[in-house]
Amino acid sequence: MRFGVITFPGSNGDHDALKAIELGLKQPVEAVWYRETSLANFDCILIPGGFSYGDYLRAGAIARFAPIMDAVAEFAKQGGPILGMCNGFQVLTEAGLLPGALLPNGSLQFRSQWVHVQVERSDTPWTAGIDDGTVLKLPIAHGGGRYFADPETLARLEANGQVVFRYTDASGNRAPGANPNGSLNDIAGICNEQRNIVGLMPHPERAFDAIIGGDDGIKVLSSVLEAGIAAVAGR
Amino acid sequence: MVEVTAEVLAEVALSSEEYRLIVEKLGRTPNAVELGMFGAMWSEHCGYKNSRPLLRLFPTSGPRVAQGPGENAGAVDIGDGLVAVFKIESHNHPSAVEPYEGAATGVGGIVRDIFTMGARPIAILDSLRFGPLTEARNRYLFGGVVGGIGGYGNCLGIPNLGGDIFFDPAYSGNPLVNAMCVGVAQRDELMRAKASGVGNLVLLVGADTGRDGIHGATFASVDDPEKSHRGVVQVGNPFLEKLLLEACLEVLQTEHVVAMQDLGAAGLTSSAVECASRGDVGIEIDVALVSRRESGMSAYDVMLSESQERMLVVVTQEGLDEVRTVFDRWSLHSDVIGRVTDDGLVRVLDNGDVAAEIPATLLTDECPTYTREGIESTRTIELRQFDPLTLPDLGSGGTPAASDALLMLLSSPNISSRLPVTRTYDSTIMTNTVVGPVQGDAGVVRIKGTKRGLAMKTDCNPRYCFLDPYLGGMHAVAEAARNLACVGAEIVAITNCLNFGNPERPEIYYQLKRAVEGMAAACRSFEAPVVSGNVSLFNQSGSEAVLPTPVVGAVGVLDDVSLHTGSAFRDRRMVYLLGSLDATLGGSEYLARVHGRTAGAPPALDLELEWSVQEATRRAIRQRLICAAHDCSEGGLAVALAESCISGGVGGRFDLSALFERATGRQDQTLFGEASARIVVQAEAGRERELEGLCSELGVSCLKLGSTSGESFVLSPILDVSLSAIESAWTQALEL
Numbered sequence: 001m002r003f004g005v006i007t008f009p010g011s012n013g014d015h016d017a018l019k020a021i022e023l024g025l026k027q028p029v030e031a032v033w034y035r036e037t038s039l040a041n042f043d044c045i046l047i048p049g050g051f052s053y054g055d056y057l058r059a060g061a062i063a064r065f066a067p068i069m070d071a072v073a074e075f076a077k078q079g080g081p082i083l084g085m086c087n088g089f090q091v092l093t094e095a096g097l098l099p100g101a102l103l104p105n106g107s108l109q110f111r112s113q114w115v116h117v118q119v120e121r122s123d124t125p126w127t128a129g130i131d132d133g134t135v136l137k138l139p140i141a142h143g144g145g146r147y148f149a150d151p152e153t154l155a156r157l158e159a160n161g162q163v164v165f166r167y168t169d170a171s172g173n174r175a176p177g178a179n180p181n182g183s184l185n186d187i188a189g190i191c192n193e194q195r196n197i198v199g200l201m202p203h204p205e206r207a208f209d210a211i212i213g214g215d216d217g218i219k220v221l222s223s224v225l226e227a228g229i230a231a232v233a234g235r
Numbered sequence: 236m237v238e239v240t241a242e243v244l245a246e247v248a249l250s251s252e253e254y255r256l257i258v259e260k261l262g263r264t265p266n267a268v269e270l271g272m273f274g275a276m277w278s279e280h281c282g283y284k285n286s287r288p289l290l291r292l293f294p295t296s297g298p299r300v301a302q303g304p305g306e307n308a309g310a311v312d313i314g315d316g317l318v319a320v321f322k323i324e325s326h327n328h329p330s331a332v333e334p335y336e337g338a339a340t341g342v343g344g345i346v347r348d349i350f351t352m353g354a355r356p357i358a359i360l361d362s363l364r365f366g367p368l369t370e371a372r373n374r375y376l377f378g379g380v381v382g383g384i385g386g387y388g389n390c391l392g393i394p395n396l397g398g399d400i401f402f403d404p405a406y407s408g409n410p411l412v413n414a415m416c417v418g419v420a421q422r423d424e425l426m427r428a429k430a431s432g433v434g435n436l437v438l439l440v441g442a443d444t445g446r447d448g449i450h451g452a453t454f455a456s457v458d459d460p461e462k463s464h465r466g467v468v469q470v471g472n473p474f475l476e477k478l479l480l481e482a483c484l485e486v487l488q489t490e491h492v493v494a495m496q497d498l499g500a501a502g503l504t505s506s507a508v509e510c511a512s513r514g515d516v517g518i519e520i521d522v523a524l525v526s527r528r529e530s531g532m533s534a535y536d537v538m539l540s541e542s543q544e545r546m547l548v549v550v551t552q553e554g555l556d557e558v559r560t561v562f563d564r565w566s567l568h569s570d571v572i573g574r575v576t577d578d579g580l581v582r583v584l585d586n587g588d589v590a591a592e593i594p595a596t597l598l599t600d601e602c603p604t605y606t607r608e609g610i611e612s613t614r615t616i617e618l619r620q621f622d623p624l625t626l627p628d629l630g631s632g633g634t635p636a637a638s639d640a641l642l643m644l645l646s647s648p649n650i651s652s653r654l655p656v657t658r659t660y661d662s663t664i665m666t667n668t669v670v671g672p673v674q675g676d677a678g679v680v681r682i683k684g685t686k687r688g689l690a691m692k693t694d695c696n697p698r699y700c701f702l703d704p705y706l707g708g709m710h711a712v713a714e715a716a717r718n719l720a721c722v723g724a725e726i727v728a729i730t731n732c733l734n735f736g737n738p739e740r741p742e743i744y745y746q747l748k749r750a751v752e753g754m755a756a757a758c759r760s761f762e763a764p765v766v767s768g769n770v771s772l773f774n775q776s777g778s779e780a781v782l783p784t785p786v787v788g789a790v791g792v793l794d795d796v797s798l799h800t801g802s803a804f805r806d807r808r809m810v811y812l813l814g815s816l817d818a819t820l821g822g823s824e825y826l827a828r829v830h831g832r833t834a835g836a837p838p839a840l841d842l843e844l845e846w847s848v849q850e851a852t853r854r855a856i857r858q859r860l861i862c863a864a865h866d867c868s869e870g871g872l873a874v875a876l877a878e879s880c881i882s883g884g885v886g887g888r889f890d891l892s893a894l895f896e897r898a899t900g901r902q903d904q905t906l907f908g909e910a911s912a913r914i915v916v917q918a919e920a921g922r923e924r925e926l927e928g929l930c931s932e933l934g935v936s937c938l939k940l941g942s943t944s945g946e947s948f949v950l951s952p953i954l955d956v957s958l959s960a961i962e963s964a965w966t967q968a969l970e971l
Contacts (some may be wrong), residue, residue, distance in 0.1 A: 009566060010474050012392025016666045019683070049664075051390040054474025086419075109971065110385050110659045141389070141661040206663050211681060213663065213795060 003029040004042035013049030024208030034066040044081040047088030060090035081125035089184040089199030099147035106182025110143040117165040126198040136216040138202035145201035147183035165189035275501035282602035285738040293765040307348040309766020320354035324786040325413035325771035330412040333661035334379025339387035339471035347497035353426035354418030357528040360398035362693040366407025380778035390473035395660035395742040396678025406897040415788040428496035434531040437573040441545040445528030448541020475544040482565035491554020498545040511595035520573030523586040535588040609745030621834035623820035651968035675801040676721035688796025690724030698784035699837035708753025715789035720849035721864040723856035724791030734782025746783040760842040798927025802865040803882035814848035818908025825907035845912040863917040889941035
């Protein structure tokens, strides 16, 4: 599968995403410059973490206007698998490709730590290889990861099974202290209604090797290899 | 022509004697722009006029050294054709005035120093000193500095691997903010800031130039720095720096860049002068060609602005288009502002008219240096003679009981968990972090594409340096090396940042000189040369100077990064004390925290024993004989054992009776006495005999203390407390 990783000015997780695919997944991967206008050469797209455009104004608020974003929207419309991680998740909500918004952490401080998230749905291209209920250990590193949506949207997300990752303790129980940013319903990651776009605050691309703290991220990234093929075939 | 009055000289921080020297060497009186350039270049920050003779005492060469002091950063060979490029630098004065921006631009400056050398920055560390957090002003400074370090470094996407933090009343109003950056480059691709090739073009890249930071050099010489200088503290733009970082590393892959020099202290003046001086050429620039942030700026303003995120790049004429294409791609503005000449002069034009013309070396090599006489303060001599054992032992004469004292020490801001700070710094980005903050005694990153790893740590116990600067200087190096050994690495080189008070005072000069001599002795012993560094003097308000703080930033190599350890104990394994059996309370955290005294003679340091203990630990890690190692430093053995238990979430029963007996029954000395050459290790199950054998082979004492398990923390025959009690003391003390 051909992976594309979008680089905006200020992206800094693009390196990790490229390395995770290259070293962790051993798949072909290329960086895509934000001024490009086509994603025709790719089977799936990663929008990496960082501080696109310095996070000035609001995280992701300027990146949504970057030239590449029209191609991202088109790729999404055709059912192509897209994964937004951290700032990538923020960009996707700002672009309206995922519902809701990401607010400053409840602590009002940046948080860099390892967290546990439970995979609630395996019916997305980014979780297809993971059994429902599996708990993953992944790092977070963000100042604005508190997922928020209005009550109706939130109810619809829950009803549709669009909550894909939720913060839990190591045993998969929702627990005080397990949620690092105060997100509503302990939400760590969601998908769109069509389920091809997934955004999450934790960093699967930073967890592809035991020596750097864990390799659970591989499970997320490799899911697209199995299930994503169906999604690719379907578009 | 300005009239040169005492006020004019004070503004540029030059003495009348120095002015006389300038006139003599120049053969005429300097104009205002020239005088400003001399002031900046002959400041301590750029010219090292008080410290240069002392810095010559450091060993700076060795088989691994690829670049010693004198460039933007030092570089050492780490194998596989790679070099580690690193440096530490102070941003104390700006941080005292505007803590967030002061610390942020400190990070920005040191990171630029690393990528200017052509190295990819891979880690940031910080060594911080503040007054007690019981004072509101200190809390404000602490919060602002930590916020600025995180705000800038997180945006750049460089992992922060910790460093060290220390609090003492001597830093009230004079915080120390030292930032260190480590990068990696191909040895044969190292770039230098040495202009060459007459006719080559001088390109100024990055931010537009504004009035911020003008007169940074005079910071320390005004009565009310806050009032006068808040407006001149530079404001950082980490987003712009990220673009500059990527673009600069990209243009260095072309063949067209001859030299690169970032604009830091003294801005365009210092970068142009240093580039010309190092290359033994001249440089001519026209300030009219510099893009400005505001109108009405004079040549003086442009030459002395310290606007951040700017880079001077010397390129060949034929390569200009290709280089500018790269900068354009990263949306970075670049101006051709001048060219390299053959006359050795730095010539500044203002729309064609000569605004300044000075031989480059006059501003660098001919900066006067001062060797002063140092005299130790009698107060220090008296304090050092204090015998801590004249104080009542724990549980008697008003001194708290042993278990209470342990909780007091664990909740000391100098000992408690650094997690509240380090969790606000991104430590996992770049996917190299093997041992992150709070996980071990030093940070460890892997080098992708090789088996190797790099370990790094900053250290300095300023109390030891205050009580005995020579010994304290040695300790700073030895402790940094010990911390590297505890993760399995061997020290290869250091960088340092010498933070002292006013060197014109004999007792301060004494501290500086003796600390440098002590560091130099330890560096020689460890065969760890000094490859870069920075000096920050005049850290004092009124007559109160900061504690002498020669911060060491040490870098070590792990040939096989998979063989490393952290400091957390595991369940049900044996714990040993390697090295010194005796400790002292002189200069200890215990004396300061429990008795409110900074006094006594600091622990002695046997450099050979120190090396043996470190070597035993390293070998034990490489042979997988141990699963945890932790240095005994502030707080002594009891604190080291407690920290490793808390980190591992496991209790332990340890028998200290042999040590208690050696300490002639003194509980305080047994538990909290401090010593060098002392490391607590935990043996892997079934490897205890081999560990003992290895130590005996190296002549290192290996004392079995006990084992881990359960929910109690027992140091027999002295104390017994619950794991949860020590855990909450240690983890809940520091608040951001």
